[in-house]
Amino acid sequence: MTIVQVVLAMISTGIFVSLSVYLYVIWHADSPLLQRLHLPSLPSGNHSKARTAFVAFVAMGFAICAYQGAHTMLFWLPDHWNFGSIGSIRNSIAMGFSLFGGLSLLSFTFQACDDRSRLDGARVCNAGLRQILQWSEHASLLDKLKEEFSEAIKALQGTRPEMTPDCALQQDRMIQIYRELIWLADNQKAKVGRLQG
Numbered sequence: 001m002t003i004v005q006v007v008l009a010m011i012s013t014g015i016f017v018s019l020s021v022y023l024y025v026i027w028h029a030d031s032p033l034l035q036r037l038h039l040p041s042l043p044s045g046n047h048s049k050a051r052t053a054f055v056a057f058v059a060m061g062f063a064i065c066a067y068q069g070a071h072t073m074l075f076w077l078p079d080h081w082n083f084g085s086i087g088s089i090r091n092s093i094a095m096g097f098s099l100f101g102g103l104s105l106l107s108f109t110f111q112a113c114d115d116r117s118r119l120d121g122a123r124v125c126n127a128g129l130r131q132i133l134q135w136s137e138h139a140s141l142l143d144k145l146k147e148e149f150s151e152a153i154k155a156l157q158g159t160r161p162e163m164t165p166d167c168a169l170q171q172d173r174m175i176q177i178y179r180e181l182i183w184l185a186d187n188q189k190a191k192v193g194r195l196q197g
Contacts, residue, residue, distance in 0.1 A: 014141045018054050019061030059103065067098035117170045121177050128181040132188055139196075142189045149185070 001009070071094035082088045128149065135141035156171050156178075 015057045015064070018057030019065070022054075022058045022061075046109045063098045065105065066101045067094050070094035070097040070101070118173070119168075121173050124174065125177045125181070128177070129184070132181065132185050136188045137192060138188050139192055142185045142192070146182050146185045151184045153178045 023168045071090060074093060077088075077090040077093075079088050079090060081090070082094055086092060128145075131145055132142070135145055153175050156175050
């Protein structure tokens with residue numbers, strides 16, 4: 001093997017491993033690997049070089065798989081049919097499919113991960129509202145619940161220095177949910193006090 005082939009083999013292996021890790025993260029979204037990679041979405045903003053390289057490798061992996069899949073499915077198109085100097089029809093269609101299909105799939109995947117983080121926020125909100133309703137007749141239990149929500153906020157804020165922008169956005173959503181739950185618990189406690197007083 002020449003040096004160029006070795007370099008290309010290393011890049012190809014890196015792309016394959018990145019795509020494999022990303023697919024694992026998609027299937028096991030609650031795994032510690034997801035928290036380690038900080039990949040719930042693809043936001044705008046600054047990213048680390050390693051994360052940017054990882055996302056670029058994932059995009060290339062999707063595009064390569066899409067190209068090879070489309071090229072294989074178009075086996076019935078002869079290679080000698082071409083668009084003149086552009087190349088064969090089969091290669092051109094496969095290339096177009098890989099660019100639009102592969103990158104659209106990647107975008108869809110990131111959006112799905114972002115939607116999952118929003119769903120997690122809705123679940124936390126739902127659970128908090130249920131607790132507030134269950135304990136709404138007891139002011140002391142509402143105070144205890146407020147303390148639990150405050151502790152959750154402190155725990156979330158304690159992890160902020162090492163986070164990427166997308167994780168910070170997710171954490172901000174969760175902190176806002178807990179703050180709203182604290183406000184609702186305060187509001188419910190005041191109503192209970194007025195009714196009892």
